[in-house]
Amino acid sequence: MIILLIGKNGQLSSVLNKELSIMHKVFAVDRYRLCLSKITSLEKFIDQAKPDLIINTAAYNQVDQAEIEKDLAFEINALLPKFLSSKSQSLGIPIIHISTNYIFDGSKNSPYEEEDQANPLSVYGKTKWLGEEFVRNNPKHFILRTSWLFSSHSPSFLLTMLKLAHEKHTINIVSDQWGSPTSTKTLVGAIQEILNRLLYKKSPEIYGTYHVACNGKTNWYDYSIKILSVLESMGIKTLLKTDQVIPISHVDYYQKACRPNYSVLATMKYKNIFQSKLPDWDLEVERTILESSIRCFNSKLN
Numbered sequence: 208m209i210i211l212l213i214g215k216n217g218q219l220s221s222v223l224n225k226e227l228s229i230m231h232k233v234f235a236v237d238r239y240r241l242c243l244s245k246i247t248s249l250e251k252f253i254d255q256a257k258p259d260l261i262i263n264t265a266a267y268n269q270v271d272q273a274e275i276e277k278d279l280a281f282e283i284n285a286l287l288p289k290f291l292s293s294k295s296q297s298l299g300i301p302i303i304h305i306s307t308n309y310i311f312d313g314s315k316n317s318p319y320e321e322e323d324q325a326n327p328l329s330v331y332g333k334t335k336w337l338g339e340e341f342v343r344n345n346p347k348h349f350i351l352r353t354s355w356l357f358s359s360h361s362p363s364f365l366l367t368m369l370k371l372a373h374e375k376h377t378i379n380i381v382s383d384q385w386g387s388p389t390s391t392k393t394l395v396g397a398i399q400e401i402l403n404r405l406l407y408k409k410s411p412e413i414y415g416t417y418h419v420a421c422n423g424k425t426n427w428y429d430y431s432i433k434i435l436s437v438l439e440s441m442g443i444k445t446l447l448k449t450d451q452v453i454p455i456s457h458v459d460y461y462q463k464a465c466r467p468n469y470s471v472l473a474t475m476k477y478k479n480i481f482q483s484k485l486p487d488w489d490l491e492v493e494r495t496i497l498e499s500s501i502r503c504f505n506s507k508l509n
């Protein structure tokens with residue numbers, strides 16, 4: 208398959224690029240080709256690459272900064288997907304687009320289903336929701352909504368905590384916002400499932416919107432405790448101890464953008480249609496911290 212991967216050096220796109228290149232011809236496009244002023248050149252690039260599939264991982268992802276850089280967030284999160292959707296439709300090819308749990312307002316107290324009403328609270332959420340709506344214009348779309356992404360190599364809450372564990376004696380963490388941390392490995396696995404379906408079982412009814420997140424839910428405070436406990440169980444000494452992590456309410460932690468207090472995603476649709484399992488978030492955190500320590504150890508050796 209020839210795949211046009213929108214995004215190259217991001218948390219998800221860098222892993223996808225590496226994994227998909229084993230089996231497919233991947234053209235990964237970085238941010239310098241993605242601004243709308245260069246859309247003609249992007250279109251030429253797509254025409255030359257002749258992709259069988261477009262995967263859009265690009266996003267203006269800085270949730271608080273998006274409240275200030277509204278136009279840029281709109282361009283990357285809504286107008287770029289609009290162009291990619293219309294381009295893929297005119298080429299008659301499918302598009303896989305990544306979206307977010309932040310399209311929901313968090314007023315529900317049970318996991319959000321794919322059909323639940325979107326009501327984003329932030330510029331990031333609103334522009335991502337608009338992006339989804341544009342992508343749906345191509346009937347051959349897969350929209351994968353995910354949450355609280357982490358990996359061993361890119362900025363995320365997990366890596367921030369690993370760093371703060373060695374720098375801080377005490378820290379306040381929000382304990383009343385709930386979600387499901389999801390490893391990039393899990394999302395990459397789901398994308399590979401879709402690719403397999405596209406390659407071997409051409410069933411059009413599988414197109415649509417899916418929630419892909421790790422099993423289970425947590426809040427930021429319990430998540431931080433889990434990270435510190437894993438470090439402790441691995442014998443890694445930290446300045447920050449679990450009893451020095453102070454749980455606080457989100458109302459006492461100022462952030463420019465409003466986030467949903469509850470944004471756990473229901474993943475049964477994906478599991479049923481793709482006959483696939485998803486891992487537990489805490490096991491993925493353990494695996495990722497181990498991976499990150501091995502990487503750190505190896506880099507010290509070299």
Ligand SMILES: NC(=O)c1ccc[n+]([C@@H]2O[C@H](COP(=O)([O-])OP(=O)(O)OC[C@H]3O[C@@H](n4cnc5c(N)ncnc54)[C@H](OP(=O)(O)O)[C@@H]3O)[C@@H](O)[C@H]2O)c1
Pocket residue numbers: 213214215216217218219220236237238239241242263264265266267268279283305306307308335353354355356357361
């Ligand atoms: N991170 C999360 O916690 C989270 C949670 C839910 C959903 N998601 C969604 O998951 C997807 C992947 O997220 P991620 O964590 O991999 O994001 P990321 O690490 O921030 O990477 C974002 C990607 O978008 C591109 N990009 C960023 N700013 C850009 C700009 N101003 N102009 C053009 N391109 C720009 C980057 O291009 P380069 O390759 O040139 O760097 C990069 O490939 C996104 O759709 C995001 O909305 C993320």
